[in-house]
Amino acid sequence: MSFFKNIFICGLLWLAVISTSFAAHQGSIQGIVQSANDHLPLAGASVFLVETSQGVATDAFGKYQLDHLKAGQYTLRFSYIGYQTQQVNVTVKDNESVRLTTLLTSSNLMLSEIMVSTPKTVGSEELNPLGNVDILLRPTQSSQDILRIVPGLFIAQHAGGGKAEQIFLRGFDIDHGTDIHLSVDGMPVNMVSHAHGQGYADLHFVIPETVERVDFQKGMYNADKGNFATAGFVAFQTKDALEQSSILLEAGQFDTYRVVGMLDLLSEKQKKENRQSAYLAAEYMGSAGYFESSQNFSRLNLMAKYHHYLSDNKMLTVQASTFSSQWDASGQIPQRAVDQGLISRWGAIDDTEGGETSRTQISVKLKQMMDNGAIWDNQVYLIDYNFELYSNFTFFLNDPVNGDQIRQKENRSIFGYQTNYHLESDFGGTKLFSHLGAGIRRDNVRNNELSRTLGRRTTLSTVSLGNVQETNVFAFINETLQLTPRLKANVGVRVDHFDFEYIDALSSNYQRQNQAQTIVSPKLSLSYTLNPAVELFAKSGYGFHSNDARVVVAQQTTQTLPSALGADVGVNLKPFANMYLSVAGWWLDLEQEFVYVGDEGIVEPSGETRRLGVDFALRYQITPWLYADANVSWTHARSTQAPEGENLIPLAPSFTSIGGLTFKTKAGWNGSLRYRWMDDRAANEDNSVIAQGYFLLDASLNYTHKRFEVSFSAQNLLDQAWDEAQFDTESRLQNEANPVSEIHFTPGTPFFAKVGVKLFF
Numbered sequence: 003m004s005f006f007k008n009i010f011i012c013g014l015l016w017l018a019v020i021s022t023s024f025a026a027h028q029g030s031i032q033g034i035v036q037s038a039n040d041h042l043p044l045a046g047a048s049v050f051l052v053e054t055s056q057g058v059a060t061d062a063f064g065k066y067q068l069d070h071l072k073a074g075q076y077t078l079r080f081s082y083i084g085y086q087t088q089q090v091n092v093t094v095k096d097n098e099s100v101r102l103t104t105l106l107t108s109s110n111l112m113l114s115e116i117m118v119s120t121p122k123t124v125g126s127e128e129l130n131p132l133g134n135v136d137i138l139l140r141p142t143q144s145s146q147d148i149l150r151i152v153p154g155l156f157i158a159q160h161a162g163g164g165k166a167e168q169i170f171l172r173g174f175d176i177d178h179g180t181d182i183h184l185s186v187d188g189m190p191v192n193m194v195s196h197a198h199g200q201g202y203a204d205l206h207f208v209i210p211e212t213v214e215r216v217d218f219q220k221g222m223y224n225a226d227k228g229n230f231a232t233a234g235f236v237a238f239q240t241k242d243a244l245e246q247s248s249i250l251l252e253a254g255q256f257d258t259y260r261v262v263g264m265l266d267l268l269s270e271k272q273k274k275e276n277r278q279s280a281y282l283a284a285e286y287m288g289s290a291g292y293f294e295s296s297q298n299f300s301r302l303n304l305m306a307k308y309h310h311y312l313s314d315n316k317m318l319t320v321q322a323s324t325f326s327s328q329w330d331a332s333g334q335i336p337q338r339a340v341d342q343g344l345i346s347r348w349g350a351i352d353d354t355e356g357g358e359t360s361r362t363q364i365s366v367k368l369k370q371m372m373d374n375g376a377i378w379d380n381q382v383y384l385i386d387y388n389f390e391l392y393s394n395f396t397f398f399l400n401d402p403v404n405g406d407q408i409r410q411k412e413n414r415s416i417f418g419y420q421t422n423y424h425l426e427s428d429f430g431g432t433k434l435f436s437h438l439g440a441g442i443r444r445d446n447v448r449n450n451e452l453s454r455t456l457g458r459r460t461t462l463s464t465v466s467l468g469n470v471q472e473t474n475v476f477a478f479i480n481e482t483l484q485l486t487p488r489l490k491a492n493v494g495v496r497v498d499h500f501d502f503e504y505i506d507a508l509s510s511n512y513q514r515q516n517q518a519q520t521i522v523s524p525k526l527s528l529s530y531t532l533n534p535a536v537e538l539f540a541k542s543g544y545g546f547h548s549n550d551a552r553v554v555v556a557q558q559t560t561q562t563l564p565s566a567l568g569a570d571v572g573v574n575l576k577p578f579a580n581m582y583l584s585v586a587g588w589w590l591d592l593e594q595e596f597v598y599v600g601d602e603g604i605v606e607p608s609g610e611t612r613r614l615g616v617d618f619a620l621r622y623q624i625t626p627w628l629y630a631d632a633n634v635s636w637t638h639a640r641s642t643q644a645p646e647g648e649n650l651i652p653l654a655p656s657f658t659s660i661g662g663l664t665f666k667t668k669a670g671w672n673g674s675l676r677y678r679w680m681d682d683r684a685a686n687e688d689n690s691v692i693a694q695g696y697f698l699l700d701a702s703l704n705y706t707h708k709r710f711e712v713s714f715s716a717q718n719l720l721d722q723a724w725d726e727a728q729f730d731t732e733s734r735l736q737n738e739a740n741p742v743s744e745i746h747f748t749p750g751t752p753f754f755a756k757v758g759v760k761l762f763f
Contacts, residue, residue: 029094031068033102035060035080040243041274042309044082044106048120052077052089059120062369062377062424063315080104081115083134110666111138113623114579118537119490119529132584133216135621139629139664140674142210149205152218152236153584153619154635154658156680160727160748162297162356163289164329165391166204168727172220172233172590173613173639175653179203180548183227183235187321188420189365189383190443192230195470195502195551197410197450198391201230207325207361208238209285209303211250211262215239220617221570221588222545225478225494225525226422226439230548232566232592242309242319243279246762252713254756257290277311292752293332294346295353301327315371322364330356333394334746336733344735347723347749351735352407354457357391376425385416392458396733399741404456408465411451418443433484440477445470449507450552464508470551471503480525488532494525500563502551515555519562521546535576539586542569547592564594572617580623589614591642609643611651620661627668632661641687650684652730653693657681662700673703685730691745696724698750711760718753726750 035047043064050057051068053076060066073096081087086109092100116131136151149155149169157167169176176182179201184191186208196202219227220234227235243266250262267280283305291297305323312318332350339345362385369379394407420441427434447470454462478496485491499520506513527541546563554562572586595608615637622630639654662676678698685691702715718724725747732743 028069029071029073029096030099031071031076031078031092031094031102032099033066033104034064035066035082035104035106036064037085038105038107039245040279041105041277042243042279044085046120047080047082047085047106048115048117050079050081052079061371062379063317063371078102078104080106082106083115083131084108084111084138087112087115110626110668111135111623111629112580112626113582113621113629116576116582116621118535118574118576118582119531130218131582132619132621133218135582136631137213137216139631139666140676142213144206144210148210148213148216148238149236150660150678151216152220152234153633153660154220154617154637154655156655156658156660156678158727158748160334161391161393162291162329162331163299164206164301164327164357164359165198165331166202166206169203170653170655170658172588172635173615173637173651173654173656174233175651176233177201179230181230181232183229183231184238185235186238187240187365188367188381189363189385190416190418192548193387193414194229194445194472194474194548195447195450197389197412197452200550200553201548202389204359204361205238206301206327207303207323207363208240209262209283209305211264212240212283212305212307213238214241220586221541221543221568221590222523222566223525223527223541223543223568223570225480225496225523226437228476228478228496228498228523228545229474232545232547232590240305240307240321241281242307243273244281247281248760248762250758250760252756252758255754256292258288258754258756260285260287260758278309280306280308282306292348292754293350293353294348295330295332295350297330297332298356299327299329301325317369319367319369320365322362324360324362326358326360328356328358330354331393332748334727334729334731334748336397336731336735336742337745337747338742339735351397352394352405354407355392355394356458357389359389359391360387362386374425376423378421378423380419380421382419383416385414385418387414387416388412389414392455395729395731395746396741398736398738399732399734401454401462402734402736404454404462405736407455407457409451409453409455409458409461411449411453413448415446416443429483432486435482437480437482438478439480442473442475444473447471466552467507468552469505469507471501472551473501475499488530490529490531492525492527492529496523496525497521498523498546498563502549502554502562504551504555517551517554517562521563521565537574538572539574540569540571543567547595561594564592566593567591582619582621584617584619586617587615588617608651609641611640612642613637613639613651613654627665629664629666630661631664632659634659644687648688650687650689652684652686653728654683655680656683670706671704672706674701676700685728685745691730691743693728693730693745694725696722696750698722698724709762711758711762713758713760714755715758716753716755717751721753722750723752724750 035044045062047060049066058066071094076092078090085106156170159167166178174181179192184203191203192201217237222231247266248264252260263284265282285303288300303325307321310318333355365383367381390411396406400406422439425436451467452465476498480494482492502517504515523545525543529539531537545566568590570586570588574584590613592611618634620632635658639651641649659679664674666672680695682695685693699719700717704713727748731746734741
């Protein structure tokens with residue numbers, strides 16, 4: 003026994019000596035990757051060690067570390083979307099750590115740099131590669147246009163350009179945001195219990211030129227996204243710094259004009275030495291519109307942003323913005339009025355529609371690296387919002403004398419706080435990435451109103467009036483485990499608690515109507531990297547359909563937050579170095595879809611629904627300067643409780659596609675030719691009324707010089723007569739004896755051209 007004991011002790015000593023010797027002959031590489039333009043860190047940049055095929059991504063501070071390296075010569079390859087790939091030779095010595103600072107220079111996009119599976123790192127979000135590619139290539143006329151980056155997402159404007167656009171995605175007529183979670187720099191865009199409808203999301207407060215990144219994900223598979231994320235989320239990130247100041251002047255048909263100023267407030271020396279940036283951005287836009295009655299549209303945007311690295315491991319971001327807009331509108335018109343020659347396509351039944359809105363917000367965010375390597379960020383924001391809208395959807399259906407014009411109005415303040423904690427640790431010999439978060443959002447809505455009006459001047463009666471207070475407290479945990487070098491699992495759990503309160507100002511007795519509910523939403527995703535060119539994935543998640551406080555207190559049922567369950571299965575692949583493909587099949591079940599019809603002040607339940615479909619996305623770099631892209635989506639959306647043939651979901655898109663060609667030359671020329679196509683779709687449950695589809699072509703051409711840029715763009719090149727927004731509505735014209743239910747529409751933009759000149763300084 004003593005013999006085996008001695009052998010065992012000697013073996014332990016030998017292992018200790020060997021392990022000590024092994025550790026003593028290891029080195030490491032530590033570094034930071036920055037943009038050569040502004041010296042700001044590049045989070046999520048790829049760092050690849052050629053000799054060992056070891057890859058990592060930079061964290062939120064642009065930092066990375068490669069450990070357990072034998073002494074010798076190594077080649078590091080640095081890449082980031084939209085930047086020139088750089089290789090650096092490094093000599094690693096025993097017991098030493100090499101420290102590098104790498105500056106990447108911006109360049110034309112090369113799809114060969116896009117990977118199907120990106121390395122994960124602490125505090126750096128896994129951005130959708132399609133969003134990164136498209137924001138660099140696609141021309142954008144407005145912040146709402148950027149939403150079209152999401153494959154399969156379509157928008158429609160139907161109120162003079164000032165109202166939030168109608169959104170369609172994955173078999174949802176999302177209205178103005180009911181089923182898609184939108185945010186800008188961590189601040190919410192969707193408005194709960196809004197006067198015009200649940201989730202109303204007006205993105206017009208975003209100046210398109212300030213947007214740097216757009217991340218998106220379809221489905222409810224992200225634990226850090228809760229309310230409104232049934233169909234997915236879109237997160238806008240604005241620039242932290244400007245490369246240079248500029249002023250843009252644009253003018254187009256229909257008395258359209260736009261001025262955008264971007265002013266860098268700090269010198270290059272201040273930015274580099276003090277590691278801070280600050281800029282102002284302003285936008286003013288006006289247009290008469292293409293209708294017979296002038297739309298008198300105007301919009302003013304002002305924004306300021308300050309970004310400062312307080313130390314190597316701490317950064318502060320403060321931003322504020324204000325926005326206001328006014329407009330008149332011709333509204334939706336009935337098809338029969340055009341067919342009978344009563345009005346033209348560009349006419350109106352009631353041209354006194356329109357409205358005004360404003361939004362002012364401030365946000366403070368502090369992000370820091372802790373001693374254990376974790377990254378902790380905290381954000382607080384305040385939003386003040388006002389809205390007033392006049393509409394007339396049914397003309398003289400309810401009031402044959404004065405007409406059916408309505409006013410929807412509210413004043414709102416929002417307070418929010420959220421915290422995120424990211425940590426990388428070892429779990430059973432493999433890497434575990436933890437993301438924990440919590441927060442609160444409180445909306446205080448004053449004088450949420452629906453009234454009958456005449457000509458925007460006279461209030462005939464008040465249908466509903468009250469105050470809404472809604473609070474959402476949430477917490478989540480998201481764990482990503484690298485099970486094998488190829489297999490990665492993500493498990494998340496989110497808990498949301500909602501407090502709904504409504505005070506009816508028209509009730510003879512003062513009463514606070516309250517309702518509360520807590521819901522737990524688990525998530526599970528798997529991804530398998532078959533080889534560097536193929537990644538398989540499966541995602542699943544449990545969530546809920548958003549709900550309006552007025553619906554909740556009126557229903558008083560257990561279905562306060564109707565459950566939702568869905569899954570995606572697909573593949574990301576690169577058949578060639580310069581081609582990226584993504585294909586996914588999906589399904590989504592909803593327990594119930596309560597809808598508060600703000601135009602009538604009533605609640606409409608739609609019952610259980612099922613949606614399933616296929617999404618296809620292609621990005622192809624044909625030459626170093628020519629790119630092609632295409633998105634195709636097919637959806638089957640049905641109510642599961644209605645009889646066959648009467649179970650269609652009105653206005654749910656069935657077949658859509660968007661794509662085009664883009665070119666960018668080293669000589670400064672760039673432009674695009676793009677198409678949008680939507681198939682015919684049912685406008686009611688039995689498909690007896692059809693919303694007509696359309697095919698449109700848009701084009702742009704620009705020349706960029708180091709001192710200036712000249713631009714030209716044209717929408718609807720073929721001058722198609724198309725209907726942008728369509729609804730099956732029952733209405734009555736002034737002298738009609740009986741009401742008629744048929745398609746009511748807003749005509750889409752005719753051929754529209756504009757030119758622009760931008761000066762850099």
